[in-house]
Amino acid sequence: MKREQFSSSLGFILAAAGSAVGIGNLVAFPVMASKNGGAAFLIIYAIFVFFVCLPVMLAEMSLGRHTRQNPLGAYTEIGQNRAWRTVGWLSVITPFMIGVFYLVITVWIAGYLGKAMMGQLDLLADPAGFDVFINSNELFVYMAIVVGLTFLILQGGVKKGIEKATTVLMPTLFVMLIALVVYVLTLDNAMLGVKFFLVPDFSKINGNVLNGALAQAFFSLSLAMGILITYGSYIQKNNNIVSAGKMVAALSLLVACCSGLLILPAAFSFNPDIEISELSESSIGMIFMFLPKIFLALQADIGYFGASFIASFFFLLVFFAAMTSLVSIIEVPVASIMDGKGLSRRKALYSLGGAMIVLAMISALSFGRVDWLSNILSYGGNPKSFFALIYDMFYETILPLNGLLLCLFVIYRWKKQNLDAEMIEGNPGFAGSFLQKYVNFSLGTFIPVILAIIFVNTVLTIYFGYNMLTVFFSYIGFN
Numbered sequence: 001m002k003r004e005q006f007s008s009s010l011g012f013i014l015a016a017a018g019s020a021v022g023i024g025n026l027v028a029f030p031v032m033a034s035k036n037g038g039a040a041f042l043i044i045y046a047i048f049v050f051f052v053c054l055p056v057m058l059a060e061m062s063l064g065r066h067t068r069q070n071p072l073g074a075y076t077e078i079g080q081n082r083a084w085r086t087v088g089w090l091s092v093i094t095p096f097m098i099g100v101f102y103l104v105i106t107v108w109i110a111g112y113l114g115k116a117m118m119g120q121l122d123l124l125a126d127p128a129g130f131d132v133f134i135n136s137n138e139l140f141v142y143m144a145i146v147v148g149l150t151f152l153i154l155q156g157g158v159k160k161g162i163e164k165a166t167t168v169l170m171p172t173l174f175v176m177l178i179a180l181v182v183y184v185l186t187l188d189n190a191m192l193g194v195k196f197f198l199v200p201d202f203s204k205i206n207g208n209v210l211n212g213a214l215a216q217a218f219f220s221l222s223l224a225m226g227i228l229i230t231y232g233s234y235i236q237k238n239n240n241i242v243s244a245g246k247m248v249a250a251l252s253l254l255v256a257c258c259s260g261l262l263i264l265p266a267a268f269s270f271n272p273d274i275e276i277s278e279l280s281e282s283s284i285g286m287i288f289m290f291l292p293k294i295f296l297a298l299q300a301d302i303g304y305f306g307a308s309f310i311a312s313f314f315f316l317l318v319f320f321a322a323m324t325s326l327v328s329i330i331e332v333p334v335a336s337i338m339d340g341k342g343l344s345r346r347k348a349l350y351s352l353g354g355a356m357i358v359l360a361m362i363s364a365l366s367f368g369r370v371d372w373l374s375n376i377l378s379y380g381g382n383p384k385s386f387f388a389l390i391y392d393m394f395y396e397t398i399l400p401l402n403g404l405l406l407c408l409f410v411i412y413r414w415k416k417q418n419l420d421a422e423m424i425e426g427n428p429g430f431a432g433s434f435l436q437k438y439v440n441f442s443l444g445t446f447i448p449v450i451l452a453i454i455f456v457n458t459v460l461t462i463y464f465g466y467n468m469l470t471v472f473f474s475y476i477g478f479n
């Protein structure tokens with residue numbers, strides 16, 4: 001059977017941007033930037049996006065388009081041995097497990113959207129609201145809706161499903177985001193937030209901030225999850241991979257910046273004297289506990305109905321972003337089953353979806369509802385829930401490892417000249433350019449080294465409670 005394809009470069013760009021733009025850009029980025037020096041963090045993040053992440057992104061897309069395979073197929077075909085095949089497995093299992101974790105969060109967002117629309121903003125703003133909701137039976141209704149929608153999109157295939165959904169959702173998302181930024185900037189004291197976001201404070205930058213910024217950039221661009229290999233396998237030969245990659249990176253960064261201009265001004269208009277320590281520590285805390293309070297406070301100006309409208313608008317925006325990311329991550333195992341087992345899309349979706357739903361339900365029950373799931377293991381000095389375990393293992397630990405293995409694979413197994421040939425295909429002017437040399441050099445040298453450091457540091461920190469970077473940076477007298 002002929003492989004499905006995106007109909008154009010733009011179709012691919014929107015699909016890949018749909019994958020990249022998610023909760024990471026909209027929520028995690030502003031939270032991190034606010035804690036870690038505002039524009040100082042932004043500058044470092046942008047450097048990571050273009051100098052470290054972009055080469056990895058181009059490598060993934062090229063590998064996909066060259067092999068016309070899912071990650072397992074790509075590693076198997078070029079790797080030609082069992083070790084690389086195992087790495088291939090890792091890059092299919094990782095998106096599957098991160099997909100479980102991302103599904104749970106998307107379900108929460110859907111729930112908040114539904115509740116805000118039904119006039120229950122006051123419940124969401126209640127400090128106990130989040131805990132009550134994530135442990136309610138209602139959650140499973142939202143899970144059915146999210147899974148149903150995701151399947152509906154994926155069932156349509158590459159052109160009529162993924163591409164069609166993202167070409168509607170992504171432009172809508174951009175317009176909504178800009179509208180919301182404009183609205184928030186008109187609020188009293190909003191400029192304090194803008195100032196806070198745009199004035200750099202480099203004293204906040206230390207080894208852990210650098211580590212966090214890179215991990216965030218990686219996750220945010222959907223790297224090392226096999227997504228861009230899979231989407232890459234649907235790009236036409238005459239499309240320009242390099243400019244598409246730059247575009248996706250730029251869009252993702254742009255959305256992150258806009259989101260900073262949304263969330264921080266909102267926080268400062270809510271309370272002009274707000275202390276950074278009062279802003280929530282995590283993105284989950286920010287989106288599900290802090291923001292609903294801010295939305296509710298708008299009722300003094302625009303009434304309860306107006307406040308609920310703004311809240312619904314925001315959650316709809318985040319929901320669109322999360323859906324397009326969820327779709328991309330589930331497509332990886334779907335494509336792997338279709339390619340590997342020769343199953344139809346529908347059959348692949350059903351078999352995989354079943355397993356995914358079971359795991360998502362187990363995760364959803366691990367927030368206190370079922371005791372042993374809520375404390376399934378203990379390491380690094382903390383008891384961990386099933387949900388936290390998936391997060392630590394796959395997002396924190398295996399993601400940088402996958403990135404590292406991908407760089408080594410592309411440069412030393414597949415070889416530079418093949419990567420070059422693929423990037424030049426559809427883009428003849430790229431041959432001999434600075435970027436071409438940079439991509440080759442960086443992927444074979446310092447990028448894998450950086451990823452190896454992150455991997456080792458994460459393992460030591462999470463599982464052994466020992467942070468190598470903190471020790472190292474204090475040793476050299478930096479922070």
Ligand code: PHE
Nearest residue numbers: 020022023024025220325329
């Ligand atoms: N890039 C997404 C974000 O920023 C993260 C993601 C995408 C996660 C796809 C999983 C799958 O939120």
